[in-house]
Amino acid sequence: MKRALVTGITGQDGSYLAEFLLAKGYEVFGLVRRSSTESFERIQHIRDRVTLLQGDLLDENSLISALADSRPAEVYNLAAQSFVPASWNQPVLTGEFTALGATRLLEAIRIVDKSIRFYQASSSEMFGRVRETPQNEKTPFYPRSPYGVAKAYGHFITINYRESYDMFAVSGILFNHESPRRGLEFVSRKVTHAAARIKHGLQKELRLGNLDARRDWGFAGDYVEAMWKMLNQAEPIDYVISTGKSHQVRDLVRIAFGRVGIDPEKHVTIDPSLVRPAEVDLLMGDSSLARSRLGWEPRVDFEALVNMMVDADLAAIGAAR
Ligand code: NAP
Numbered sequence: 207m208k209r210a211l212v213t214g215i216t217g218q219d220g221s222y223l224a225e226f227l228l229a230k231g232y233e234v235f236g237l238v239r240r241s242s243t244e245s246f247e248r249i250q251h252i253r254d255r256v257t258l259l260q261g262d263l264l265d266e267n268s269l270i271s272a273l274a275d276s277r278p279a280e281v282y283n284l285a286a287q288s289f290v291p292a293s294w295n296q297p298v299l300t301g302e303f304t305a306l307g308a309t310r311l312l313e314a315i316r317i318v319d320k321s322i323r324f325y326q327a328s329s330s331e332m333f334g335r336v337r338e339t340p341q342n343e344k345t346p347f348y349p350r351s352p353y354g355v356a357k358a359y360g361h362f363i364t365i366n367y368r369e370s371y372d373m374f375a376v377s378g379i380l381f382n383h384e385s386p387r388r389g390l391e392f393v394s395r396k397v398t399h400a401a402a403r404i405k406h407g408l409q410k411e412l413r414l415g416n417l418d419a420r421r422d423w424g425f426a427g428d429y430v431e432a433m434w435k436m437l438n439q440a441e442p443i444d445y446v447i448s449t450g451k452s453h454q455v456r457d458l459v460r461i462a463f464g465r466v467g468i469d470p471e472k473h474v475t476i477d478p479s480l481v482r483p484a485e486v487d488l489l490m491g492d493s494s495l496a497r498s499r500l501g502w503e504p505r506v507d508f509e510a511l512v513n514m515m516v517d518a519d520l521a522a523i524g525a526a527r
C-alpha cells in the first residue's frame with residue numbers, strides 16, 4: 207500500500223485530496239497543528255480512515271518526526287496561510303508558513319529520505335500584475351501581496367531542491383478553485399453562503415469589495431487529481447492548472463443570486479474596506495501543458511460550480527434551522 211503525507215489536510219484541498227488518495231488505495235497520513243478546539247469538520251467523514259500526526263510548518267523537528275513516523279512515498283504540501291487579505295495584516299507570519307514552511311519541509315525530506323516525491327501548492331497569485339494573458343508556466347511572476355510573494359519563494363525553493371539535490375519536487379501553479387468546503391471568507395463562498403442566507407431570511411445585506419476583478423475559477427475536486435498526476439509522472443515538471451476561462455466577481459454574484467431567484471441589486475453593497483491595497487485584476491490560465499502531458503482537464507464549469515455551492519449552502523442552512 208502506497209503511503210502519502212498531506213499537510214493542510216483539514217483545509218479545503220486537503221480534504222478532497224485525502225478522499226482521492228483513499229479511493230486510489232493509499233494509506234493517508236495528515237499533518238495537523240494543535241489547537242484548543244479541533245477543526246476537523248472537512249475530514250470528519252474520513253476521520254477513521256486517515257492517520258493524523260501532530261506537527262506545524264513552523265517546527266522543523268515536528269516535520270522530521272511526521273516523515274519518520276509515516277514513511278511516505280509522496281508528500282503534498284498544502285498547508286499555508288492562504289487568505290490573501292490576511293497576508294497584509296500578518297506578512298511575517300505568512301512568510302513563515304507559506305514560504306519558509308516549504309523550505310522546512312523540503313529540508314526534512316532531504317534529511318529523512320530524499321527519494322520522497324514532493325508536491326508544492328503554488329498559486330496563480332504569483333502572476334499578480336500579469337505580464338501576459340493567458341498565463342502559462344513560462345509567464346514571469348509579479349506578485350501583488352505578501353501571500354503572492356511568499357508563494358513565489360515556495361515555488362522557487364521547490365525548483366532549487368529539485369535541481370540541487372536531484373529530488374522529485376514539483377509545483378502545481380493552481381488557479382482559484384472552490385467548492386462547498388471553501389472557507390467562508392473567500393469571495394465565492396462568501397457570495398453563495400450569503401445568497402442562501404438571504405433566501406432563508408437570515409441576512410439582508412452582502413458587503414463586497416472589488417466586483418470588477420476577474421478570476422479563473424475551477425472546482426477543487428477536479429484540481430486535486432492534477433496534484434496526484436504531477437507526482438506520478440516519469441519526470442518532475444511544474445504545471446499550470448486552470449479552466450482557461452475568466453469571470454468577474456459580479457458574474458459570480460449574478461449566477462449565485464439567480465440560483466435563489468433574488469435580485470442582487472437589492473442586497474449587495476460595496477464596502478471600500480474590502481478593496482485590497484494592491485489588486486490582482488485579471489487571472490486566466492493556460493493549462494495546455496497539463497492537458498496534453500497529464501491528460502488532465504476540468505470537469506465542472508463556472509456556472510455548475512456556483513450552483514453546486516449555492517445548493518450546498520441552501521441545504522446546510524435549511525438542515526440547521
Ligand atoms: P485552506 O482551506 O486555507 O487550508 C489551509 C490548511 O493549512 C489548513 O489545513 C490549515 O490548518 C493548514 N495550516 C495553516 N498553517 C499551518 C501551519 N503552520 N502548520 C500546519 N498546517 C497549517 O487552503 P486550500 O484552499 O485548501 O489551499 C491549499 C493550498 O493550496 C494552500 O497552500 C493554498 O495557499 C494553495 N492554493 C490554493 C488555491 C485555491 O484556490 N484554493 C489556489 C492556489 C494555491 P488549520 O485547519 O489548523 O487552520
Ligand code: F7E
Nearest residue numbers: 288290329330331381382391392393394414415416419480
Ligand atoms: O478573492 C475580490 C478580491 O479572496 C477573489 C486563495 O485561495 O486564490 C485565492 O485568492 C477576488 C479578489 O481569492 C470580496 O478583491 C471582492 O480580486 O476569493 P478571494 P484570491 O485572493 O484570488 C488564489 C489562487 C490563492 O492561491 C489563494 O490562496 O474577489 N473580492 N469582494 C473579494 N474577495 C474577498 N475575499 N471578499 C470580498 O468581500
